[in-house]
Amino acid sequence: MDIMDSIRVQRLRKGYGRGLPPAVDITDGFSVSGGELFGIIGPDGAGKTTLFRLLTTLISPDEGDATVQGLDIIKDYRKLRTIIGYMPGRFSLYPDLSVKENLDFFASVFGTSIEENYHLIEDIYCRLEPFADRKAGNLSGGMKQKLALCCTLIHSPQVLFLDEPTTGVDPSSRREFWETLARLKDTGMTIVVSTAYMDEANRCDRVAMMKAGCFLEVDSPRNIVEGFDRRLIAVRSDDMFRLLQDLRSIEDVGKCYTFGDTHHIVLKENAVCTPEDISCILSGKYGHTGVEAVEQPATLEDCYMNLDG
């Protein structure tokens, strides 16, 4: 085994019975290097959370094997749990304990103290300190998230698993959160994070696109974007809602979706039409005003939107 790999998955399968397809069914295997920031994106029900729970030993696979820091997720689960940190998507601290009590508790469970690893949480905890005596249940959403991250970090884990850590967090706080992750990465920590935000996925070293229990693609955001092989045109007009429907009825348009203040259209494989052609059709045939159409390179979000071809 490559000594540099922090996570190594041969194959991994987990189903929840009742005739349902398996929630996770990874057959090709994958690995995450030590110190890598590894992102997982995919629709709800893709199996992201199940994968997290498998790798953090909270559930056992039906089949397959995997190691984290060289420790087997089944045989070595006790040892493994002491060297990883897991922040679940759902708030799971003790609402009736204060901020400080929660942190003390998690430190003591791992046989350490707040003081010992304070350097890891300092930049986050300094924001919480004024509220140290407030019950965790009474914190606002953003503060709960900060406390949860502190509790996940307090035993200085080697590998960090974060399941949608920024859901419901405003843009400025999200950016701070990712700056914290960058600092943690600099300490050599391996970080696996799932997200529904493509700007966050862009900040990962590599991103896995997950669907129906498998990884469809694992690569750096840059390679994923460069591998996009269709032509993409950003379009706007004065009537954006009608524009969406009208674009979809144009022959050469393979896919059309909203994209902030424009709509993006992805042309069919052999389509030859230009942005000017699209503008003409919209003004001429459909009577749109204020039409602008510009060919653009795809973003990671475009690649995600076109995953199924």
Place this chain on the structure above:
Amino acid sequence: MQGYNVIEVEHLTKKFGSFTAVDDISFEVIRGEIFGFLGANGAGKTTAMKMLTGLSFPTSGKGMVAGYDIWTQSELIKKNIGYMSQKFALYSDLTVRDNIEIFGGIYGMERHDVRRRAVELMDRLGFMTEKNERVKDLPQGWKQKLAFLVSIIHNPEIVFLDEPTGGVDPAARRQFWELIYDVVDSGITAFVTTHYMDEAEYCNRISMMVDGRIDALDSPSALKKRFGAVSIGEVFDILARGAKRSE
């Protein structure tokens, strides 16, 4: 009922002890628009929404929602608005149709009206084949659509959507927004909170709350122009930088 504005608020203020959660806000929501209600965590959005939906009273100021006074007619407000919570609030053990009928009943609709409206909405939102399935067996995206459907079952003047797409992947978020467009097209006004700045672009007008105040309110394109920003995300950053309250 009076015509143009579905919400009219003047000098609305809410204090908790010495803390001013909502600080003298005044604004209107125009009938038929998608109004984006943006702001950082802790800026006061939830407190403001509670007053607008009749769940709490202001400390001072006045306001009308769907034609009713927030001081004296909060029960009538509740009957005439829709509300979709960011927390999933349907009955998981009941079927799609049962959930619709229960909420229709809660809103005081006649049984045959509920049935007729349920069929109309299930058909429009593509739920007909799932109507007898239990809600807990539905995929997440469908649950969200159903929660939205239930919130407009009584054909309200305005529907409040509180972070309807939190944690939802890019493809499902877009489907949800097309649904919002569709419903607004049928004459319902939408009041939406979101932390996705690309979704702010889909609104007709947006307000930005900072430290309990509304520091900016306009169409997305006008805001970008005024702040010399290329995206609403940038406008948000510029305004949030001035915030004193922090988490």
